[in-house]
Each structure stands twice: as structure tokens, then as C-alpha cells.
Amino acid sequence: MTVDRHITPEGLKNLQQEIEDLWAERRKVCAAVSAAAEEGDRSENAEYIYGKKRMRQIDGRIRYLSKTLDTLIVVEQRHEGDRVYFGAWVTVMDEEGKEATYRIVGPDESDSRVGRISSESPMAKALLGKKEGVWVTVKRPAGVADFEILKIEYRLPAD
16 A cells, blocks of 8 residues: 655656656666676676675665655745745744754655755744744654744745
8 A cells, every 4th residue: 555645746757757867777777787798707806796786785775756746746936935845845933943944845845954854843833834933842852842833834945
């Protein structure tokens, strides 16, 4: 049984691009493996062994992405709103006055290094449906923390 998952249009485009890139890499690796195989003894040919291993990795990732793409639901970008919904950019401030901005996205496109958090994360779950000025309590693995919602934006992503 598969579970439908949400994704932004940009996230879908990125996953589709990844599959295209993997197919291009696979063609190159396949050619290199064929050339290495022609050299003779495959059991001691590092290029052949590495190439076969890399092809298995690529094939596994392509299979995973293909299955995932079949279950994704694309959520179109909102253009305005006074509440936090999927795709929103949310600026919050913690109890110590430190600000951070996050975009709520699907789990398949989340990347905390660039501020994209999964809609299934504790932070996103606490923020969803709330308005500016509201304090939310987030139950994190590091402990409970409170955040004030400073700003909610619906804009095209910078990346």
C-alpha cells in the first residue's frame, strides 16, 4: 500500500530533473562498464567492479523516484493568505529572540540546510493553520520550544 504525499511544483520539477540526470549518468557508466569488460579479467578490474556497483545504485534510485512520483500530489502555490499552509514561507522567533525562516514542503523535497522543512516535521505540524503573532509550542527531539510566528509569505522560492 502506498501513501500519497504532497509536493510543491518546484519539488516535482527537481525530482524529475534528478531522474533525467540519473539516466544520463547511467548511460555513461554503462559505456564505461562495457569498455572495462572488454579489457579481460573482470574479477580484478576495479573500473568494471565500481561501474557495476554504481549502476546498481543508480538503478535503485531511479526505481525509488519512479515509484515515488506515482504517489505525489502536486500542491499549487498559494498567492496569499493569513494562515500557514503548505508551501508557505514562515518567519519565526524563538524565546531568545533568534529568527529563522522556513518553507513548509513535502517530505521528498525537505532540506533543513536551505530552510525547507517537511510538512510532517514537528515544527511544520505546530505552524500549520496558525496566524501571524501566534506562539506555537514545538515538541522536538531536543526538547520543547516556543516560537512566535512573525511573518507568513506565499512567494516563489529563490532556488
